Amino acid sequence: MVTEGTEAVRLLLGMDPAWFAGVLFVMTYVVIMTDRLNRAIVSLMAAGLMIAAGLLNQEAALHGIDFNTIGLLTGMMIIVTITKKSGIFQYLAIWSAKKVDARPWGILVMLAVVTAVLSALLPNVTTVLMIAPVTLLITDALKVNPYPYLFAQLFAANIGGTATLIGDPPNIMIGTAANLTFNDFLVNLAPLMVVVFAATMLPIYLIWGRTLTSTPEQRQRVLDYREADAITDRRLLWQSLSVLAVVITGFALADVLHVEVATVAMFGASLLLLLDNLPRSPSEQNKVVEQTFAEIEWQTIFFFIGLFILVYGLGTTGLMEDVAHDLLELTGGNAKVTAISLLWASAVASAFVDNIPYVATMIPLIKNMAPSLGGPQALVPIWWSLSLGACLGGNGTLVGSSSNLIIASFAERTGRPIRFLPFLLMAFPLMLLSLLISTVYVYLRYL
Amino acid sequence: MTASLIMDPKPTVLHPSDTVRTATHYIMHHRYRNLPVVDDNGCYLGVFGVHCLMRLMLPQAVVMKEGLTTIPFIRETLSDLHRRLIEVENGPISQCINEVVTVVEPNTPLLETLLVLYKTRTSVPVVEKASGRLVGMISYWDVTRKILAAEV
Numbered sequence A: 001m002v003t004e005g006t007e008a009v010r011l012l013l014g015m016d017p018a019w020f021a022g023v024l025f026v027m028t029y030v031v032i033m034t035d036r037l038n039r040a041i042v043s044l045m046a047a048g049l050m051i052a053a054g055l056l057n058q059e060a061a062l063h064g065i066d067f068n069t070i071g072l073l074t075g076m077m078i079i080v081t082i083t084k085k086s087g088i089f090q091y092l093a094i095w096s097a098k099k100v101d102a103r104p105w106g107i108l109v110m111l112a113v114v115t116a117v118l119s120a121l122l123p124n125v126t127t128v129l130m131i132a133p134v135t136l137l138i139t140d141a142l143k144v145n146p147y148p149y150l151f152a153q154l155f156a157a158n159i160g161g162t163a164t165l166i167g168d169p170p171n172i173m174i175g176t177a178a179n180l181t182f183n184d185f186l187v188n189l190a191p192l193m194v195v196v197f198a199a200t201m202l203p204i205y206l207i208w209g210r211t212l213t214s215t216p217e218q219r220q221r222v223l224d225y226r227e228a229d230a231i232t233d234r235r236l237l238w239q240s241l242s243v244l245a246v247v248i249t250g251f252a253l254a255d256v257l258h259v260e261v262a263t264v265a266m267f268g269a270s271l272l273l274l275l276d277n278l279p280r281s282p283s284e285q286n287k288v289v290e291q292t293f294a295e296i297e298w299q300t301i302f303f304f305i306g307l308f309i310l311v312y313g314l315g316t317t318g319l320m321e322d323v324a325h326d327l328l329e330l331t332g333g334n335a336k337v338t339a340i341s342l343l344w345a346s347a348v349a350s351a352f353v354d355n356i357p358y359v360a361t362m363i364p365l366i367k368n369m370a371p372s373l374g375g376p377q378a379l380v381p382i383w384w385s386l387s388l389g390a391c392l393g394g395n396g397t398l399v400g401s402s403s404n405l406i407i408a409s410f411a412e413r414t415g416r417p418i419r420f421l422p423f424l425l426m427a428f429p430l431m432l433l434s435l436l437i438s439t440v441y442v443y444l445r446y447l
Numbered sequence B: 001m002t003a004s005l006i007m008d009p010k011p012t013v014l015h016p017s018d019t020v021r022t023a024t025h026y027i028m029h030h031r032y033r034n035l036p037v038v039d040d041n042g043c044y045l046g047v048f049g050v051h052c053l054m055r056l057m058l059p060q061a062v063v064m065k066e067g068l069t070t071i072p073f074i075r076e077t078l079s080d081l082h083r084r085l086i087e088v089e090n091g092p093i094s095q096c097i098n099e100v101v102t103v104v105e106p107n108t109p110l111l112e113t114l115l116v117l118y119k120t121r122t123s124v125p126v127v128e129k130a131s132g133r134l135v136g137m138i139s140y141w142d143v144t145r146k147i148l149a150a151e152v
Helices: A006-013 A017-034 A039-052 A058-064 A067-086 A088-099 A104-121 A124-142 A147-162 A169-178 A182-188 A190-211 A216-223 A234-257 A261-277 A282-294 A298-316 A319-330 A335-352 A355-367 A376-395 A402-413 A420-446 B020-030 B050-057 B078-088 B110-120 B140-149
Strands: B034-038 B044-049 B124-127 B134-138
Touching: A017 A039, A017 A298, A017 A319, A017 A355, A039 A058, A039 A298, A058 A298, A067 A088, A067 A124, A067 A169, A067 A234, A067 A261, A067 A282, A067 A298, A088 A104, A088 A124, A088 A216, A088 A234, A104 A124, A104 A147, A104 A190, A124 A147, A124 A216, A124 A402, A147 A190, A147 A376, A147 A402, A147 A420, A169 A182, A169 A261, A169 A355, A169 A376, A182 A190, A182 A234, A190 A420, A234 A261, A261 A282, A298 A319, A298 A355, A319 A335, A319 A355, A335 A355, A335 A376, A335 A420, A355 A376, A376 A402, A376 A420, B020 B034, B020 B050, B020 B078, B034 B134, B044 B050, B044 B124, B050 B078, B110 B124, B110 B140
Parallel strands: none
Antiparallel strands: B034 B044, B124 B134
16 A cells, blocks of 8 residues: 555645545546536546645556556457458348348347347447447338337347456456456356346337337348448458457456456457558558557546546545445445345446446445455455446446447437436336346355 | 629528428539528528438438448449438428538638638538628639639
């Protein structure tokens, strides 16, 4: 723990470091929640104030950044940016639609499955950005209401993202903090997500399934799509799929190979960059690499960096230990009650506030609970509860996750906007259903 | 010299309630690239042109923001596109007015006007800043004709 600046804070502001960090932390959250200022700016400013006030020095601040999370996110963003140029996402969407003979309900299910699987392996936002336009093209051809399709994909993206270590940023953070591997997530959460996905599709069918109809001519228009022509660069397609296969295998074997997942992702990213640029001239390479790097979600990356420093600074004051102790008192120090409470509280919180800062805060809190609950092993069900709550909670409201907002913006452009309240009335009960299933699973499997 | 001296002060205009069919007739008959759209008070609203017609013939998923960038997998015929245009031709042009067009003011200097024409690659509306009224249009041909007629 680096607390060289503590004395400086007292001298500079005459304030207790824990108070200063606590106030700064709460203020940062409030400003992020108001959406009046870009969240990356807010978190970086808060991190800067931590250092400027002397609570952390620069070295300590850098120490607080989880570069495994940053590296994994950046690496996967590069891989996806290059891969999507091949047209593979459009291919998959059209192929899946044709597999069900272009029947409207079948297409809804297939596109939701494609979204869930891709979201498990790639960033959710990228997945919905690629699948939603094809969905709208298909619903336009079938002359059916796109709302149920987008609604199902929104759920599928968050459910799929919950299934793996790399599916959703909170899982990356939890995996890194708790030393949970790619395989741990796959074994513990993926089967549950299959059940949650199936359970979610049932009410969607009952609400909309039987109303989705189209004529044979309209279906023929979709069947006439030539999915093979969606592939715009076959060489790049094979290169991308090969690198993705290497990266996924690397994630699965990371523990055996003693490498971090960030190393695997960044290696995959650099390998794909190399393969994509090898046949190009040096000047072309500069242009292509610049374009690729420009598509990285730097706002998210810097948001994470600022947040890690902020939470680390807060941790150095000892405030987290006090809060963890208080939380455990609330649950009576009972691991079962703590795990189940955390699952539900995390879901409700994540439905309304960004789950990334929420999880960033909860991680040190949970770590501080280890001694009282009987060591790190006792925390395992609590980590799964946090992951399930934070990721599935995103389905509760329209602002629950970034991918929700992307899908809502597409709906808006079709002239059939997804309104906050009607969405809440349908989505929140569905989220509660997924929490109920998760609660039974966590209780039976871990408690 | 300013924009007001080289503009066409009585351009053909469209109104938001005009149908796509009417606009198509004007555009195709006179080979207009863009026609200005004004409200009942003569206030400038935007332009409707060949680009808008193309937009109406393409699937919404392609022309929307962050939509599909390529659609080589769809094979449609001229008849399909005509059918698509017929589906919307009785609708008002207000559904597809292009509002993001650079305009000039009547007192914009000549060279600046020429630069706007060069950059926008289409006819430029001349709009009074205070009232928002359309006072004319400037085409490549207007400018070039007047330049060639000027004494050296």
